[in-house]
Amino acid sequence: MLIRQKKSSDAASHEITPEHVYVNRRQFIEASGLIAGGLLASGMASPAAAALMPKEGKFQGVKEGYHKLGAKDKQTPFEAVTSYNNFYEFGLDKEDPAANAGAFKPLPWQVKVDGLCANPGTLNFDDFLKPHTLEDRVYRHRCVEAWSMVIPWVGIPLAELVKRFEPQGSAKYVAFETVMRPAEMPGQRNAQILPWPYVEGLRLDEAMNPLAMLAVGIYGVPLPNQNGAPLRLVTPWKYGFKGIKSIVRMTFTERQPKNTWNVSNGREYGFFANVNPKVDHPRWSQATERRIGDFFRRETLMFNGYEEEVGQLYAGMDLAKNY
Numbered sequence: 001m002l003i004r005q006k007k008s009s010d011a012a013s014h015e016i017t018p019e020h021v022y023v024n025r026r027q028f029i030e031a032s033g034l035i036a037g038g039l040l041a042s043g044m045a046s047p048a049a050a051a052l053m054p055k056e057g058k059f060q061g062v063k064e065g066y067h068k069l070g071a072k073d074k075q076t077p078f079e080a081v082t083s084y085n086n087f088y089e090f091g092l093d094k095e096d097p098a099a100n101a102g103a104f105k106p107l108p109w110q111v112k113v114d115g116l117c118a119n120p121g122t123l124n125f126d127d128f129l130k131p132h133t134l135e136d137r138v139y140r141h142r143c144v145e146a147w148s149m150v151i152p153w154v155g156i157p158l159a160e161l162v163k164r165f166e167p168q169g170s171a172k173y174v175a176f177e178t179v180m181r182p183a184e185m186p187g188q189r190n191a192q193i194l195p196w197p198y199v200e201g202l203r204l205d206e207a208m209n210p211l212a213m214l215a216v217g218i219y220g221v222p223l224p225n226q227n228g229a230p231l232r233l234v235t236p237w238k239y240g241f242k243g244i245k246s247i248v249r250m251t252f253t254e255r256q257p258k259n260t261w262n263v264s265n266g267r268e269y270g271f272f273a274n275v276n277p278k279v280d281h282p283r284w285s286q287a288t289e290r291r292i293g294d295f296f297r298r299e300t301l302m303f304n305g306y307e308e309e310v311g312q313l314y315a316g317m318d319l320a321k322n323y
């Protein structure tokens with residue numbers, strides 16, 4: 001695993017964009033109209049213009065959201081966030097998603113909303129996002145594999161979306177599904193890796209918690225393919241595998257939905273997946289973690305440090321059993 005450390009002489013991390021990310025971004029920008037034009041509108045005549053893309057391609061009108069971090073939480077550089085990934089549709093190694101996701105087309109995109117709700121439908125990505133105001137939020141991100149990052153996301157509070165589609169009283173959960181595109185996602189051609197498509201779910205009260213968000217960007221720019229373009233879930237108090245990428249479907253259900261890692265290995269991965277330093281994974285401790293870019297391990301915090309915000313969701317629950 002190779003993560004290049006940023007030198008102070010380097011450009012700011014958000015100014016560095018690998019080629020495939022840039023191509024993806026341009027498609028996104030052209031199709032979504034969400035971003036102010038500038039250089040983009042005038043075409044990409046020179047490599048120098050391409051180098052300016054990350055700045056010019058930033059989301060506009062993003063409001064300042066949740067930024068509560070600890071003194072020892074530094075934002076993980078853009079380069080690391082986009083080169084060290086889990087996205088098994090593109091391969092099993094951390095470098096694979098960045099290497100193999102270049103041909104994936106995040107646009108045009110549609111999201112189907114169905115199940116127990118008053119306003120089901122299939123929406124173009126634009127229409128899916130249009131009624132909402134994008135927010136910047138900086139969250140800790142803790143993988144079940146005991147590494148972590150700090151990522152500045154751009155997205156929408158999931159609670160707003162849930163309300164907009166008006167779940168019926170009988171709806172107790174919301175399920176999510178990743179796009180199925182074996183032609184563009186080589187991992188999906190191998191059913192031995194995971195049962196495809198990747199699926200996840202939340203209890204409706206978890207989905208309504210103010211911390212839950214659907215992200216469309218990082219560092220102010222559209223999600224690179226390897227990070228789950230164009231739309232992914234972010235639940236910072238849970239292990240990273242809950243954060244399903246490249247979402248095409250949201251379904252309101254009465255019964256607890258399936259989630260891929262639980263289906264694949266239920267002894268090691270549950271439904272809740274709340275970050276908990278006291279409940280070890282069967283094969284390793286969850287008491288500490290390696291923050292990408294740090295030398296020393298650090299202690300893992302209960303609910304990844306978000307106990308104040310989410311602890312009440314699990315009052316009275318046995319967190320060792322409901323892992």
Ligand SMILES: Nc1nc2c(c(=O)[nH]1)N[C@H]1C(S)=C(S)[C@@H](COP(=O)(O)O)O[C@H]1N2
Pocket residue numbers: 084085086087088089141142143144178198226227228239240241242243244245246
């Ligand atoms: N569809 C899909 N979503 C996924 C995964 C995946 O393999 N496929 N991996 C999960 C895991 S284990 C983690 S830790 C996060 C990683 O997100 P990141 O690469 O943006 O850090 O994505 C999650 N979402």
Ligand SMILES: [Mo]
Pocket residue numbers: 086142143144145239240241
């Ligand atoms: Mo993970």
